[in-house]
Amino acid sequence: xxxxxxxxxxxxxxxxxxxxxxxxxxxxxxxxxxxxxxxxxxxxxxxxxxxxxxxxxxxxxxxxxxxxxxxxxxxxxxxxxxxxxxxxxxxxxxxxxxxxxxxxxxxxxxxxxxxxxxxxxxxxxxxxxxxxxxxxxxxxxxxxxxxxxxxxxxxxxxxxxxxxxxxxxxxxxxxxxxxxxxxxxxxxxxxxxxxxxxxxxxxxxxxxxxxxxxxxxxxxxxxxxxxxxxxxxxxxxxxxxxxxxxxxxxxxxxxxxxxxxxxxxxxxxxxxxxxxxxxxxxxxxxxxxxxxxxxxxxxxxxxxxxxxxxxxxxxxxxxxxxxxxxxxxxxxxxxxxxxxxxxxxxxxxxxxxxxxxxxxxxxxxxxxxxxxxxxxxxxxxxxxxxxxxxxxxxxxxxxxxxxxxxxxxxxxxxxxxxxxxxxxxxx
Numbered sequence: 001x002x003x004x005x006x007x008x009x010x011x012x013x014x015x016x017x018x019x020x021x022x023x024x025x026x027x028x029x030x031x032x033x034x035x036x037x038x039x040x041x042x043x044x045x046x047x048x049x050x051x052x053x054x055x056x057x058x059x060x061x062x063x064x065x066x067x068x069x070x071x072x073x074x075x076x077x078x079x080x081x082x083x084x085x086x087x088x089x090x091x092x093x094x095x096x097x098x099x100x101x102x103x104x105x106x107x108x109x110x111x112x113x114x115x116x117x118x119x120x121x122x123x124x125x126x127x128x129x130x131x132x133x134x135x136x137x138x139x140x141x142x143x144x145x146x147x148x149x150x151x152x153x154x155x156x157x158x159x160x161x162x163x164x165x166x167x168x169x170x171x172x173x174x175x176x177x178x179x180x181x182x183x184x185x186x187x188x189x190x191x192x193x194x195x196x197x198x199x200x201x202x203x204x205x206x207x208x209x210x211x212x213x214x215x216x217x218x219x220x221x222x223x224x225x226x227x228x229x230x231x232x233x234x235x236x237x238x239x240x241x242x243x244x245x246x247x248x249x250x251x252x253x254x255x256x257x258x259x260x261x262x263x264x265x266x267x268x269x270x271x272x273x274x275x276x277x278x279x280x281x282x283x284x285x286x287x288x289x290x291x292x293x294x295x296x297x298x299x300x301x302x303x304x305x306x307x308x309x310x311x312x313x314x315x316x317x318x319x320x321x322x323x324x325x326x327x328x329x330x331x332x333x334x335x336x337x338x339x340x341x342x343x344x345x346x347x348x349x350x351x352x353x354x355x356x357x358x359x360x361x362x363x364x365x366x367x368x369x370x371x372x373x374x375x376x377x378x379x380x381x382x383x384x385x386x387x388x389x390x391x392x393x394x395x396x397x398x399x400x401x402x403x404x405x406x407x408x409x410x411x412x413x414x415x416x417x418x419x420x421x422x423x424x425x426x427x
Contacts, residue, residue, distance in 0.1 A: 031300070031303050031304045032171070032303075033164055033167055034160055034164045034167045034168040034171055035171065037159060037160055038218075039159040039217050039218055039219060040156070040159050040160055040168060042213045042214070042216055042217045043152070043155060043156070043159065043213070043214075043217060044168075044171060044172065044175060045209075045213045046152075046210045046213040046214050047152070047172050047175040047176070048175045048178070048179060049206040049207065049209045049210035049213070050148075050152075050206075050210055051175050051176040051177075051178075051179040051180070052179040052183055052202075052206050053113075053117075053202075053203045053206040053207060053210075054176070054179075055179055055180050055183045055184050055187070055288065056183055056187050056199050056202050056203050056206070057117075057141070057199070057200075057203050058184075058266075059183075059184050059187040059188055059191065059199070059284070059285060059288065060187060060191055060196045060199040060200065061078065061082075061134060061137075061138065062075060062078075062079070062267065062269075062270050063188070063191055063196070063270060063284070064124075064129065064134060064196055065078045065131070065134055066270050066271070068129075068130075068131050068134075069131065071391075071395065072268065072271045072390075072391040072392075072394040072395045072399075073388070073391040073392055073395050074131075074391075075267060075268070075270065075271065075387075075391055076267060076268075076387040076388040076389075076390060076391030076392070077388055077391070078134055078135060078138055079138075079264075079267045079383070079387045079388075080385060080387060080388050081135050081138045081139055081142070082138035082139075082141065082142050083142055083380075083383060084139065084142060085139060085142035085143040085145070085146045086142055086145060086146040086149075086377050086378070086380075102151045102154065102155055102158075102219065102370070103155075103214065103217055103219055105147060105148075105151050106148055106151050106152060106155075106214050107211065107214055107215065108147075109144045109145070109147040109148035109151070110144070110148065110207060110210055110211045110214060111211060112140075112143070112144045113141055113144040113145070113148075113207055114204060114207035114208060114211065116137055116140045116141050116144070117141075117200055117203040117204040117207055118204050119137070120133065120137050120200045120203075121197055121200035121201050121203075121204055124195065124196055124197035124200055125195060125197035125198075125200075125201075146377065149373070149377050150370055150371075150373035150374040150376070150377055151370065153169075153172075153357065153361075153373045153376075154361075154369040154370040154372075154373050155217075155219060156168050156169065156172075156361070157361055157366065157369060158219050159217075159219055162362070165358050165361055165362060166302075166303075166311070166354065166355070166358040167303050169353075169354045169357045169358050169361075170299050170302045170303045170350075170354040171299075171303060172354075173295065173299045173350045173353055173354045174295075174296060174299040174300065174303070174350075176295070176350075177291075177292045177294075177295030177296045177299060177346065177350055178292070178296055179292070180288060180289065180291060180292030180295065180296075180346075181289055181292035181293055181296055182289065182292070183289075184284075184285040184286075184287075184288030184289050184292070185282075185285040185286050185288070185289040186285070187199050187202075187285060188282050188283075188284055188285020188286070188288075189282050189285060192280065192282055234371065235371075237368075237371075238368055238371035238372065238374075238375070241365075241368060242372070242375065245363075246421055247363065247421060247423050247424070248360070248363050248364060248372075249421075250417050250420065250421035250423070250424050251356060251359055251360050251363065251424065252360070252372075252375055252376065252379060253379070253413070253417050254315070254319065254356060254413070254414065254417045254418075254424065255352075255353075255356055255376065255379050255380060256379050256382055256413050257319055257322075257323065257409065257410040257411070257412070257413030257414045257417075258318065258319040258322045258323070258348070258349060258352045258353075258410055258414065259349070259352065259353060259356075259379070259380050259383075260379060260380055260382035260383050260385075260386055261382070261386040261406050261409040261410050261413070262322045262323055262326055262345075262349070262406055262407060262409075262410035263349060263380075263383055264383045264386040264387040264390055264406060265326055265329070265345075265390065265402075265403055265406050265407075266288070266291075267383075267387040267390065267391070268387070268390050268391065268394055268399060268402055268403070269284055269287055269288065270284050271391075271394055271399050272287075272329070272338075272399050272403070273287060275394075275398075275399050276332075276333045276338075276399050276400065277333060277335055277338060278333075279335070283335065286339070287338060287339065287342050288342075290339040290340075290342040290343050290346075291342040291343065291345060291346030292346065293343055293346075294342065294343035294344060294345070294346040294347035294350075295346040295347055295349060295350035296350075297347065298346075298347035298348075298350045298351050299350050299351075299354070302350075302351060302354060310427075311355045311358060311359055311427055312355075312359065312423070312424050312425050312426055312427030313425050313426075314351060314355050315351070315352050315355040315356050315359070315424075316414060316418055316424065316425055318348045318349070318351040318352035318355070319348070319352050319410065319414035320411060320414055320415075321344065321347075321348040322345055322348040322349055322352065322407075322410055323407045323408070323409075323410035323411035323414065324407065324411070325341050325344050325345035325348060325407070326345065326403050326404065326406055326407025326410065327403075327404055327407045327408075328341045328344075329341045329342075329345070329403050329407075330400040330401070330402075330403035330404040330407065331400065331404075357376070359427055360372060360373075360376065361373075386406060386409070389405075389406075390402040390403075390405065390406055393405055
């Protein structure tokens with residue numbers, strides 16, 4: 001596979017100034033360079049489908065839970081259950097990714113999730129939905145995700161040159177937020193006007209498409225060591241390596257602030273829309289979409305640069321901005337200010353996620369990348385735990401106090417880790 005030479009301009013006169021069309025074309029090639037690789041294109045289209053499903057399911061699951069129970073604590077608990085399998089089995093998914101064919105593992109997990117969405121589609125459309133269905137499907141879908149997410153991310157260094165790693169990870173973030181730009185608002189309006197069952201039908205369609213894209217990916221897995229130990233040995237090997245590498249450990253702890261505690265504020269958005277803004281599900285969807293705009297613009301700005309220097313400082317700045325945004329959200333009850341804050345919060349989240357994942361994959365040895373990304377999923381599995389905390393605070397002290405608490409914890413973790421390991425600022 002030939003490597004694309006970014007910024008090269010063909011022509012017989014090397015001193016000639018490039019015309020406007022050439023500059024535009026060159027800029028687009030630089031921005032979307034990773035998509036010139038067929039295997040990454042297929043993986044990225046699958047990421048678009050996965051992201052579309054994530055937002056669709058999140059809106060319908062959260063709204064159905066709130067509609068059935070009227071409790072912010074129940075809302076947080078359902079989301080906790082959704083990620084329990086990732087907390088318990090996320091690292092084991094990374095172990096599997098480093099041991100067996102990653103493409104086959106991805107296909108199995110996608111087929112499993114499609115089955116669950118099909119069952120939920122039938123349950124909701126038949127009018128038999130009960131609260132235990134939401135809990136059961138949350139556990140089952142979380143089980144599939146615990147295997148698929150570390151596999152998907154650890155595939156990227158195998159199908160792209162290293163210099164395009166940040167570009168690819170940012171494009172993945174753009175896929176997440178491009179769908180967030182449109183789907184939450186449409187799903188929220190659709191749920192308000194029609195049966196929520198159609199949302200699960202949409203999830204099923206997305207997963208079938210994702211399965212097809214994955215089927216055509218061609219990837220050469222890392223050579224397997226026939227003398228390697230058991231899965232428990234691989235598990236402990238990754239933990240020992242991380243705890244002996246202070247920088248890698250710091251990069252793994254850092255996301256607990258922005259991508260665990262701060263990110264969990266989105267679980268409380270239905271409560272925020274109803275209690276602080278005095279509006280309904282349509283506003284909830286619009287708030288989610290406003291965040292999608294911010295994350296999309298931030299991602300486009302990031303990948304449009306030929307080279308991103310000082311990624312460590314950029315991730316710290318993004319983490320601090322995320323925490324401050326939650327404080328701003330806590331003190332406003334005006335919809336237009338809330339939309340602006342959602343824009344800024346999501347932009348910070350997108351930049352932090354892309355730079356942190358890029359630094360982790362660049363720092364970790366190739367043979368450990370699957371397990372390292374499994375640990376990332378383990379850290380991000382704290383989202384529903386913090387959502388339960390936020391839900392309890394919202395029910396007891398109010399939604400503003402819940403938002404401020406999550407933002408404060410985010411700032412505390414980012415500042416503490418940065419002081420503990422200063423190299424996180426110099427990468």
